[in-house]
Amino acid sequence: MIKLKQLLAATDLSAPSRHAVDRGFRIAATTGASYNVMHAIELDAIDALRELIGDDTAEVKHKLENNARKLLSTSLTDPAHNQGVTANALIVSGAPLASIAANADALEADLLILGVRGEDYLRHLLLGSTASRLLRKTTRHPILIVKQPPYAPYRRLLIPVDFSPVSEKSIRLGRLVAPDADIVLLHAFEVPFESKLFFAGVEEDVIARYRVAARNEAMKRMHYLACIAGLEIGDYTPLVLYGDPSQQVIAQEQEQDCDLIVMGKHGTSVTEELLLGSVSQHVIAESQSDVLIAVDA
Incomplete structure (x- = not known):
């Protein structure tokens, strides 16, 4: 790997995951790499709520996806955070772990960027759910685990x-x-x-x-x-x-x-x-x- 060409950050749109997205902006600004930020929604899980929300599950999915797209777009175009870098927003349907791995492969990402939510014992639990499982499964893509705000x-x-x-x-x-x-x-x-x-x-x-x-x-x-x-x-x-x-x-x-x-x-x-x-x-x-x-x- 001579240079970083493609970066992929994953976000759940929470405040803590903002650190990972912001760090990606800084790395993209420094290296000139293309920057992609993805958010995965498990839309199929909405089907399990059909008895509660009726037959309008398709409409609910559509609204959830649109809302996520709007939140992500707003986040990525904020000049206070994006370091002048234009990021490619990706909203995908599926389980986060599988979606991150699949998109990393599709983009041939040189670096995955993930955030860590929570502190102390919560951090241990949450690391096991995404970052650690990616580390155990991923053999092609380096992973940056972001814990601190990137000042x-x-x-x-x-x-x-x-x-x-x-x-x-x-x-x-x-x-x-x-x-x-x-x-x-x-x-x-x-x-x-x-x-x-x-x-x-x-x-x-x-x-x-x-x-x-x-x-x-x-x-x-x-x-x-x-x-x-x-x-x-x-x-x-x-x-x-x-x-x-x-x-x-x-x-x-x-x-x-x-x-x-x-x-x-x-x-x-x-x-x-x-x-x-x-x-x-x-x-x-x-x-x-x-x-x-x-x-x-």
Whole structure:
């Protein structure tokens, strides 16, 4: 992917979803990408209300669709939000999850943009209903999960890397979405079998040397990864830290004052679903920043 050409944002027309739409406007303005904003209505569900509203279900559907079209059009033409970008409004009938995936495929979208509704425990529940299921099913389209109002372009990116191919994609994607942002590359590591070494009586200073060696090797690999992803020394801040990856990402998000986390998703196998749940899903749920997910398809 040399440049972003097609962006697709999904909105339920609620106030919180406005953040995602507005972020899409900023990215489109910065990158020159075409911007599409869709709203899905499950009109077929109205048929279940026939006994209550009589035989005028077709008229009810028509009014609902027209109202949604009007609300979306008004939202997209507001000069206080649209950054001078003209967006293509899409009103579709169908379940949101399937509609988003189908339209992303049809548009060959380079980026999906979704909002997160609610806070705290509600956020965990609502993430499972749309964003997380899209992450588990989508293998072609990167997904940007927007949590914060977009008052400005992204300033500072935190990009966790594990040196797999998707790590390079994460770096390149981050630069496409936020070309002027500072970059922090983070690799969190743990010494294999460290607890077993302690149990076996291996001295702590020996284990400490293992940690130093692992850190040095990871730093070399990080610089090599940055190079093949098109970064030069000075373009990024390298961090190699000991500890649990998901906990380190959340800690460094605050420590480094980052406003976007860019990380990878590995395929769709059962094992990789567990990896998504243990790292990416934890970061999505616990971070304060927006999260951009690159895909290794």
